[in-house]
Amino acid sequence: MAASEFSRYESVPVVKLDARVRRYRGNIMVSGAQSEDVLELSEAAERIWLWIDGGRSIREIGRMLADEYEVAEEEACADTAELVEEFVEAGVVDLHTP
Numbered sequence: 001m002a003a004s005e006f007s008r009y010e011s012v013p014v015v016k017l018d019a020r021v022r023r024y025r026g027n028i029m030v031s032g033a034q035s036e037d038v039l040e041l042s043e044a045a046e047r048i049w050l051w052i053d054g055g056r057s058i059r060e061i062g063r064m065l066a067d068e069y070e071v072a073e074e075e076a077c078a079d080t081a082e083l084v085e086e087f088v089e090a091g092v093v094d095l096h097t098p
Helices: 003-010 044-052 058-067 073-090
Strands: 012-015 020-024 027-031 091-096
Touching: 003 058, 003 073, 012 058, 012 073, 027 044, 027 073, 044 058, 044 073, 058 073, 073 091
Parallel strands: none
Antiparallel strands: 012 091, 020 027
16 A cells, blocks of 8 residues: 555545535435535445544545445545545545544
């Protein structure tokens, strides 16, 4: 694993206070306060969103995802990191480094 992946996986995602979150027709929708873009979350993305608590790292959330869906930990961590980056770009999550 490259050093940049290590540090990325150890980052802690934190939901922004001004993130907009709604449940519509059974799906969670999120958007940033300054954005018109809305992300409709899949079942797995919804689990990741709910596990973002400001205390768990991307790696810890990835491990939880791996256990929940019985997939390889590295794959789950990579998928979690990719989704968290989408959340950052959408303006709904900040990343804190330990």
